[in-house]
Amino acid sequence: MVWSRSSHTIYVYVMKGTYTHDLLEDLLGHGIFAVDGEKWREQRKVSSHEFSTKVSRNFSSVIFRKNAIKLGNILLEAANNNHKIDIYVQTKVNIRLLDNKKDLFMKATLDSIFKVSFGIDLDNIWGSSKQAVRFSRAFDDANTLTSRRFFDMSWKIKKYFNIGSEAELKKNMKVVDEFVYNLIQIKSEQIHKTTDFSVSLYFCSQIKILRLSSSL
Structure with missing residues (x-):
């Protein structure tokens, strides 16, 4: 755990180390949640400024x-209508939630985060975009499978032979990558054509750091 002082702000972050970075890299690449040191400080400095602006707060x-x-x-x-719905469902890999009215808290949260961060309407709540729904399921499964690495001492062997949970993770990450690379292209084109900077260059650079570096 490291204490740091910047201007009038004191903040603390937990050193992740190479072990944790290796566990998270396939999903998070070299983004702020998976790195330490100068890379972390640089990304935190920019993101802190981005989230502290009045425009960003009002927009979010x-x-x-x-x-x-x-x-x-x-x-x-x-x-x-006296209908039963699940506002929260713990996602389990290989179990598909066919009812669009399930797991509403997760869907609403993901919709909000993507709109605020990247200016993209996933609309998971209503499930209007099959591509977005497919991405959300793959991302959620990838998150679950990545978390399992903390308790699975054989995950590197599984990854090397592309079997079991690591094969499933690779399949889900392919879906995530396809969606995000397309997002990078769309947002890059929009930024060069518009004067609306409610969706900042920082967020687009962040998803490049996340995905491009993790695929190297």
């Missing part, structure tokens, strides 16, 4: 309110 507040209203309307409709 609007997005979270809109998705909260969507979520509330779904719950209200279910209550009025």
Whole structure:
């Protein structure tokens, strides 16, 4: 654990080390959540400034309110029609949630984060985009499988032979990569064509750091 002082702010972060970095690299690459030292400080400095701006705070507040209203309307409709729905479901790999009304908290959160960070409407709550739903499922499964590495001492062997959970992770990461590379291309083109910087260059550079570096 390291204490650091910048201007009038004191913050603390936990050193991850090479062991944790190796565990997370396939999913998080060299993004802020998987690195230490100068790489971490540089990304934190930029992201801290980005999230502290008034424009960013106002924009994110609007997005979270809109998705909260969507979520509330779904719950209200279910209550009025006496329908049972799952607002939270712990995702398990190889179990597909076919009902769009399941796991609503996760879907609403992911919708908000992607809109605030990248300006993309996933609309997982309603499931209107098959591509976005496919990405969300793959990302959630990849997150679960990556977390299992902390308890599976044989994960590197499985990865080397491309078997078991590591084969499943690789398959899910292919879906994630396809979606994110397409996102990078779309956002790069939009940024060069518009003067609306509510979606900043920083976030687009972050997903490049995440995905490009993890594929090297």
